[in-house]
Amino acid sequence: MNKELHELIKGPAVAVDTVVMAINKDELKTLLIKIGSGPYKDKWAVPGGLIQLNEIPEKAAIRVLKNKTNIQRGHLEQLYTFGDPDRDVRGNIISIAHLLLIPDLEKYILKTVDFYTDIGWFSVNKLPVTAFDHNKIINLAHKRLKDKMTYSTIASSLLPKYFTFTELQRVYEIVWRRRIDKRNFRKRMTDVDIIIPVNKFKKGSFRPAQLYKFKENRLVYF
Amino acid sequence: MNKELHELIKGPAVAVDTVVMAINKDELKTLLIKIGSGPYKDKWAVPGGLIQLNEIPEKAAIRVLKNKTNIQRGHLEQLYTFGDPDRDVRGNIISIAHLLLIPDLEKYILKTVDFYTDIGWFSVNKLPVTAFDHNKIINLAHKRLKDKMTYSTIASSLLPKYFTFTELQRVYEIVWRRRIDKRNFRKRMTDVDIIIPVNKFKKGSFRPAQLYKFKENRLVYF
């Protein structure tokens, strides 16, 4: 950061940071990149970067993600804006934190850029040491996801188009970190009327499971 | 706004806007100031201003409020960050919107500064034409307040230190815009155990009313 330029407009710079979350192998995971140099060398960080002039924050989040992780779509929403001037020793940077949900992390080929020495998925329950206040941001993202799953269809963004009732339930169990009764879960999901069966079944060495899809693609509150 | 300077750091400027809310005469009111010149002349606006370098957004919100309205304390929380580059025709300004709650608007002597030609309280149900996206910000503030009153002690910030059960209920009725049954309300508030009676009574030409206070001054979730 160039501090003199900041002084000229007497204001902080603005960045976007995006907590990417996905379910994989019965765990909620988030995507981190390892910083290659500077005061935070070898620390893991939530992917982020400066917003450009006349750029909508959501667009900036996607641009930065595509550049630094090779991920370029998913359900995106704003989380909170962190503005403590001491959060980054390199200068006063205000960060608009976002949450991005994707359905299947194994579909993505991760790629990052030179400044970062590594990129990878981490269980939110076993996070490495992170730079800045990124642990706080990840925890906030997890909390938002937990809360919003009780009254909206946000879980749809963590699932493929077609899924079984059990797969849907596992998403809830993993994010909420607790077991759910199968019958109560099915009753509740049927009552709120957000998923519908499709004429397909998942097969395996067991009884075929009815596949479902969400009634609407957009986020619905119930 | 000086566009050249922005180009140098290739980023937007950052402002804070604060929706001040209070209850008065059985209405939820918000504080607006009337813009004196420029493209938004004679439009009403939520008080706001640019954040300074190395300034925490919350501090900036209070500084700007004190300067432009003469209000300098209350319960403050962040609402949302609005970043659409087109929201202000004068330049790319990202605004961190806040909500400030105060207990008794009649205690404040409003004062504004030269750039504004008027200042006043408006019922959130009868808003004038506002500049920018300020109508949206006020509606979001109202929604946040409504929602948060169902599971927290945030209503305490709209009341004086001591209050009657009826006064507390009126705050809920005004913000929620619906009547509440007196007995059910008292049972619920007693169950969640957030207020305690004090050894004082409110007198009038009727039976004296027990005064209560909130158990804790800080915001508690139940």
Add this chain to the structure above:
DNA sequence: GCAAAAGTGTTGACAATACACCCATGC
């Protein structure tokens, strides 16, 4: 026939709602 996951109802506890009358005071 057995392993593995799918699918299905009932009961009890608690929370939210609906509803009406008497009480204490000032004037």
Add this chain to the structure above:
DNA sequence: GCATGGGTGTATTGTCAACACTTTTGC
């Protein structure tokens, strides 16, 4: 004594949690 707001209990309904067995398939 009457006007004004203060204060109280019960019955009903709806929602959430606890709980176990049968079904269908592949091998």
